[in-house]
Each structure stands twice: as C-alpha cells, then as structure tokens.
Amino acid sequence: MHGRAACGSHGEGTSVKKIINDPKRVVDESVAGFGLAHADLVRVALDPIHVVRADAPIAGKVGIVSGGGSGHEPLHAGYVGFGMLDAAVPGAVFTSPTPDPILAATKAVDGGAGVLHIVKNYTGDVLNFETAADLAAAEGIEVRAVVTNDDVAVKDSLYTAGRRGVAGTVLVEKIAGAAAERGDSLEEVATIAERVNANVRSMGLALTPCIVPHAGEPSFTLAEDEIEIGIGIHGEPGRERIKLEPADALVDRLLGPILEDLPFEGGDDVLLFVNGMGGTPLVELYLAYRRAAEVLEERGITIARSLVGNFITALEMQGMSISVLRLDDEMIALWDAPVQTAALRWGR
Amino acid sequence: MALDITWAVDWVRRSAAVISEHRVELLTLDREIGDGDHGENMDRGFQAVLPKLDDLPAGSTPGDVLKLVATTLISTVGGAAGPLYGTAYLKGAVAAGPATSLDGAAIAALLAAARDGIVTRGKAEPGDKTMIDAWTPAVDAAEAAANDGGSAADVLAAAADAARSGAEATEPLVARKGRASYLGERSAGHRDPGAQSTALLLQAAADAANAAAGA
Numbered sequence: 001m002h003g004r005a006a007c008g009s010h011g012e013g014t015s016v017k018k019i020i021n022d023p024k025r026v027v028d029e030s031v032a033g034f035g036l037a038h039a040d041l042v043r044v045a046l047d048p049i050h051v052v053r054a055d056a057p058i059a060g061k062v063g064i065v066s067g068g069g070s071g072h073e074p075l076h077a078g079y080v081g082f083g084m085l086d087a088a089v090p091g092a093v094f095t096s097p098t099p100d101p102i103l104a105a106t107k108a109v110d111g112g113a114g115v116l117h118i119v120k121n122y123t124g125d126v127l128n129f130e131t132a133a134d135l136a137a138a139e140g141i142e143v144r145a146v147v148t149n150d151d152v153a154v155k156d157s158l159y160t161a162g163r164r165g166v167a168g169t170v171l172v173e174k175i176a177g178a179a180a181e182r183g184d185s186l187e188e189v190a191t192i193a194e195r196v197n198a199n200v201r202s203m204g205l206a207l208t209p210c211i212v213p214h215a216g217e218p219s220f221t222l223a224e225d226e227i228e229i230g231i232g233i234h235g236e237p238g239r240e241r242i243k244l245e246p247a248d249a250l251v252d253r254l255l256g257p258i259l260e261d262l263p264f265e266g267g268d269d270v271l272l273f274v275n276g277m278g279g280t281p282l283v284e285l286y287l288a289y290r291r292a293a294e295v296l297e298e299r300g301i302t303i304a305r306s307l308v309g310n311f312i313t314a315l316e317m318q319g320m321s322i323s324v325l326r327l328d329d330e331m332i333a334l335w336d337a338p339v340q341t342a343a344l345r346w347g348r
Numbered sequence: 349m350a351l352d353i354t355w356a357v358d359w360v361r362r363s364a365a366v367i368s369e370h371r372v373e374l375l376t377l378d379r380e381i382g383d384g385d386h387g388e389n390m391d392r393g394f395q396a397v398l399p400k401l402d403d404l405p406a407g408s409t410p411g412d413v414l415k416l417v418a419t420t421l422i423s424t425v426g427g428a429a430g431p432l433y434g435t436a437y438l439k440g441a442v443a444a445g446p447a448t449s450l451d452g453a454a455i456a457a458l459l460a461a462a463r464d465g466i467v468t469r470g471k472a473e474p475g476d477k478t479m480i481d482a483w484t485p486a487v488d489a490a491e492a493a494a495n496d497g498g499s500a501a502d503v504l505a506a507a508a509d510a511a512r513s514g515a516e517a518t519e520p521l522v523a524r525k526g527r528a529s530y531l532g533e534r535s536a537g538h539r540d541p542g543a544q545s546t547a548l549l550l551q552a553a554a555d556a557a558n559a560a561a562g563a
Contacts, residue, residue: 048423069426091426091427092385092388092389092392092426093385094383094384094385095383095385095388095389095426095427096426096427096428096430097426098422098423098424098425098426098430099422099423099431100423122527123428123470123525123526123527124426124427124428124429124430124431127428127430127431127432127469127470128426128427128430128431130431131422131431153530154530161525161526161527161529161530164530212383212384212385214385214388215375215379215384215385215388217379219379219383219384220379232530234383234527236382236383236527236530236531237530237531237534238530
C-alpha cells in the first residue's frame with residue numbers, strides 16, 4: 001500500500017515537493033507573507049505569533065479570537081477583519097498554538113466588552129485555550145469559550161474525545177462575528193455562536209493523504225483506489241475506508257448521516273456549505289454541490305444560503321466536506337451582514 | 349542517597365537527548381494513530397529548555413528546575429502534550445517544594461502529583477490508551493518501592509521499568525481519549541506515543557539517578 005503511491009506525483013524514493021524554505025519556518029514565513037498581503041486588514045505579530053484585526057482593539061466591542069494548528073488556511077487568519085474575527089492564533093502545522101500567543105491575542109483585542117474564544121473540539125486546542133483563558137481571567141479580561149463540534153463522523157462521544165470541530169467553525173465565526181460587530185454583549189455573542197454550533201452538522205472525506213512539512217511523509221496512507229470517509233481536518237480517520245465511488249454516491253454517504261443527525265426536516269431553511277480540503281478543484285466541488293442540492297430539494301429542505309470553496313483545508317489533501325446549517329431569520333441576517341476579511345468579503 | 353539539583357539538571361539534559369534521539373520513532377507512532385507531530389513538538393520543547401538551564405540562579409532547587417521545564421513546555425510544545433506535560437512538571441515542582449534534596453518517598457510523591465495533574469487536565473483514565481497508561485503503573489511501582497524503603501534511585505528505576513511495560517501494554521488497547529480515539533478499533537495494534545514519551549522521560553530520570561549514585 002503504501003501511501004506515496006496515493007500521492008500522485010510523489011513517486012517512490014523522491015522527496016515531497018513543497019514550496020517551502022525551512023520546514024521549521026513554514027508558519028512564520030507564511031504568516032509574515034499574509035501580513036504583507038493584507039496590511040489593510042490585519043497586523044501580524046511574530047513573537048508570539050498572532051494575527052490581529054488592523055483596527056483592534058475596538059472600544060466596547062466584544063473581541064473574537066480563534067486559532068488552531070496551521071495547515072487549514074484560510075482558517076483562521078483569513079477570517080480576521082470587519083464582521084468576523086478580531087484575532088487568529090496560528091499554531092505549528094496541525095498543532096494547537098500554545099497559551100502565550102492565545103493570551104497575547106486575547107489582550108490585543110480586548111476592547112473592554114470581553115473576549116470570545118472560538119475553539120475547535122480537538123484535545124490540544126481545548127487544553128491550550130483553557131489555559132490561556134485562565135491566564136486572561138487572572139489579568140481581568142472576561143473570556144467565554146465556545147467549542148465547536150459539528151463533525152457527525154465521530155459516532156460515540158462517550159468513548160472518544162468527542163465530536164470534532166470542523167467546517168461548521170467557519171459559519172460560527174462569520175455569524176458570531178456579525179453579532180459582535182452590531183454591538184451584541186459577550187453573553188449574546190456566545191449564545192448565538194452556541195446556537196449556530198448546535199444547528200450545524202458536517203462530514204468529510206479524503207481521496208489522498210496530506211503531508212506535514214516537517215514530517216515529510218504522508219500523515220496516513222491510502223491505496224490507489226481507496227478513500228477515507230469521515231475524516232477530520234487533518235485527515236485523521238472517522239468511519240471507514242472504502243473503494244472510490246462516483247461523486248453522487250459520495251455526496252449521499254456524507255449527507256445521509258448529516259441529515260439524520262440533527263435531524264434536518266422538510267420545511268427547514270438551511271445554508272449548504274461544500275468545502276474543499278485543499279487539493280480538490282472547484283469544478284468537482286460544484287459537481288458535488290449539484291447532487292447535495294438535489295438531495296435537499298427531494299427532502300423539501302430549502303437552501304436559503306450557500307458557500308462553495310476551499311475555506312477550511314488540510315494542506316494539499318484531495319477531498320471535501322459538506323456542512324448543513326439550519327438557519328433562522330436572525331442567523332440569515334447575520335450571515336448576510338457585511339464582512340471584510342482576506343477569505344470572505346461582501347456587502348461593504 | 350537523595351537526589352539534588354545536579355540530578356534534576358542531568359534529568360532534563362538526558363530527557364532532551366533521548367527525545368531528540370527518538371524523535372522519528374515518536375513521529376511515526378503518532379502518525380499511525382494521531383496526527384504525526386508528537387516527536388517534533390516534544391523535541392522543540394526540550395531543546396528550548398536546555399539554554400535556560402544555564403541561567404538558573406545559584407541555590408536553585410530540583411523544584412525550580414521542574415518549574416522551568418513546565419513553563420517552557422507549556423509555551424513551546426503546543427498540541428495536547430504541551431499543557432499535559434507542562435501540568436505534570438508543574439505539579440511535580442509543587443510536590444518537590446523548596447527541598448534541596450529528594451529521597452525515595454519524595455520522588456514517589458513527586459511522580460504521583462505529576463500523574464494527578466495530567467489526569468485532572470486531560471480527564472483520561474487508565475485503559476484509555478494515553479500517557480496515563482505509562483504514568484499510573486510507574487506511580488504504583490514508585491510508591492511500592494518507596495514503601496519498601498527504596499532509595500530515590502530505586503524508586504525511579506522501578507517507575508521507569510513499570511512505565512516501559514505500561515507503554516508496551518497500550519499496544520492492544522482501543523483509544524478512548526485524544527486524537528487516536530477517532531480511529532476506534534483501528535487504534536488497536538499501535539503503541540500510544542504519549543505513553544512512549546513518558547517511558548523515555550522516566551528512564552532518563554532513572555539513568556540520571558544512577559549516574560548521581562555512581563558519582
């Protein structure tokens with residue numbers, strides 16, 4: 001089997017091709033470039049590393065901080081700006097940031113109305129954000145945390161670290177960000193973030209593994225004709241490994257567990273989000289969207305809003321995830337509210 | 349003989365060396381059932397501790413050394429291992445207190461406090477296929493050795509042996525905590541990388557104690 005065969009151009013014995021200098025400097029150099037490219041939107045600090053909205057802190061506005069391992073770009077730095085995040089804290093590739101930069105980001109965006117941490121449910125992220133929140137509280141900053149866990153691929157939360165926070169996190173960040181921008185209190189912003197998280201379900205699949213720069217080898221292996229159903233955003237497994245199938249069948253495999261879980265019902269208004277894992281072209285994502293829309297229509301579910309593209313990725317992995325968010329009128333208004341970030345911008 | 353600051357510093361140096369030496373092994377174990385970063389993160393953390401050892405003020409205690417390790421690991425390792433090991437060393441430092449030398453009973457108490465700290469933060473139980481499966485038998489063996497009147501070196505040797513067996517015993521387990529838990533049944537057949545790094549670190553402690561006893 002053996003993994004490299006699954007990586008297309010990376011034949012046996014050849015080193016992995018990446019556009020990098022030093023594997024240890026990948027995140028620093030990439031974030032520095034992000035700061036240069038988007039100087040109108042953000043300020044970048046490199047020690048400890050964090051990305052802050054250019055006009056932060058904003059007096060009287062709730063600050064929103066998210067973060068996690070790098071390798072999921074544009075998550076999270078790509079969502080820093082008007083109407084979304086006030087700061088992002090990128091860790092090493094696929095590794096949670098440590099508490100120091102989370103604390104630094106929290107202090108940098110505290111405008112006196114408190115700070116919301118949006119944390120994906122991965123053990124390391126939760127532990128490091130908890131530690132940072134304790135430190136921030138000791139400095140007199142009110143911090144609330146919302147832990148996202150929208151991944152239905154993880155079945156039984158009693159015997160696992162719980163459902164993972166995956167693509168639904170982007171929707172939580174957008175809607176909570178709009179709530180903070182309109183002047184909601186910390187309590188109100190946290191409540192709506194929880195409400196989005198409670199109403200969104202996601203599931204993903206991988207056609208190929210991805211290669212962490214400092215490891216230099218695939219993070220898992222798949223045979224030529226094999227795919228992994230139910231991956232998290234690092235390619236770590238979920239449900240099962242199967243042979244590759246046509247797109248419509250794959251979409252059905254993801255949508256089935258998503259729709260059953262909440263459950264979504266006829267008459268619901270939803271946001272349908274088809275997300276690429278980094279290595280799958282848009283032409284395939286739209287092809288998948290077509291089938292997902294068809295399934296929802298058959299069930300009498302109305303797609304009120306949509307999002308298609310690479311918004312939370314796993315390096316160069318080929319694959320996708322589908323998320324469905326049940327909307328209410330307030331969520332729709334907040335989704336439509338202006339946003340101006342590197343990766344999402346409309347209405348302003 | 350009791351163990352003093354020289355042992356504590358030597359333990360840290362040996363830890364850094366052994367983690368560096370086993371970096372690829374830990375990366376490989378983690379790639380099999382986790383996300384493939386444990387060796388890299390632990391190596392980064394311990395390498396960051398080394399230069400700070402030279403800045404320890406005169407009169408520092410073993411507890412000061414452990415506290416230095418704790419704060420450095422928390423701020424450099426990331427992932428789950430950073431806060432978990434950081435907490436372990438921090439609780440160990442508190443248990444060691446201001447003592448300038450540690451006998452067998454004090455070492456056993458230090459290890460127990462470290463283990464308890466990891467349990468409190470990570471909420472794992474024995475059998476969940478985590479570092480706790482190396483720590484728990486290590487603490488049990490350390491306490492037994494201390495109750496038998498063992499020296500600090502005896503206590504650490506017992507702890508290291510038990511941690512190594514505990515790490516090996518994680519191989520057939522199905523993970524219920526941490527990232528490996530997403531694999532379910534497929535996590536069986538692989539050794540837990542956190543249990544393995546625990547075994548390596550406790551072996552380094554025992555080796556440093558032996559070196560101190562031989563000196």
